[in-house]
Amino acid sequence: MMLFLLYCLLFYFGASLASGLFLCAERLANKQSVIRPRSHCVSCQHLLPWWQLFPLFSYLGLHRRCYYCQAPISMATWWAEIIGGGLAIFIWLTTSTTSELLSTGWLFTGLFLFSWIDIQQQILLPQLFIPWLLTLLLLQATTPHLLAAILLTCCLGLFAYYSHGLGSGDVELLAGLTLLYGLSVSSRILLYGCLLALLGYPLLRKPRLPFIPYLSLGVWLYYLI
Structure with a gap:
């Protein structure tokens, strides 16, 4: 009870x-x-x-x-x-410790907020994203994967510029996740997000899909699996 x-x-x-x-x-x-x-x-x-x-x-x-x-x-x-x-x-x-509870809670709080803003305006506000990312880096107290984040930003930035398939906010969020967790984890999150977006597109049938909610679901699937 x-x-x-x-x-x-x-x-x-x-x-x-x-x-x-x-x-x-x-x-x-x-x-x-x-x-x-x-x-x-x-x-x-x-x-x-x-x-x-x-x-x-x-x-x-x-x-x-x-x-x-x-x-x-x-x-x-x-x-x-x-x-x-x-x-x-x-x-x-x-989560099993207080530090894990705080960092995971802060992670999903930011992703929840970014997702709803992206659904409405398809933007990622830097005045919210940067403090969220810096706080996560402090809470997790791990070495940032700086080189992997730079590499992914360059590759996805070029892809977004020439294909118009990703927005700048999507690239920024993926770069932030790579900085936190490394290239292997962020690649899996991107894969999950793409698969979920493919499933969601026939239901929504919008010319432009907000992708941050799918990336957020990808993070949740990564934690779940």
Whole structure:
């Protein structure tokens, strides 16, 4: 019973954090402040009271619509909260020390935020990416794979320039992952991401796919496998 309660608390903590990150991603993608104004309906601009801000439950309790103007609430918010809850339990189960918990949590927190921004605007914001990467390097306290990162950046940079198949943000994220984990690991993550993108393309059928979410899923698969 206690273990079940712990997992419920972990899931809800992850869902709450994901809800906040999803809001930050929306505002950053639209070049808005992440602090002001308070949470509000994007249709009628009405500020939301506290009882409408419970992750998971408020979305269902409001029947997926704004309480004031009845505008539909994006289901992406609810899915983001579920993903965040699942990630919290996954991180808890796959880490054994406090340092691992912090570094893995920070890793997936950044990937979650970058993925939602990429879905909306297909960009990787350097003011978020660089502090995230530097913090990971400090938390992991391992020797950076600098030469491998430079090599991969040059190769993928040329590929992105001539083929237009990758964006600069995709190359930057892969270079950062190579700096952290080395060329072998980042190559596997890239392979997983490409395979997932091939599976996702027939479902989405967009002329340009945001690739950072697939790379993030590739990182998750690497940890899982």
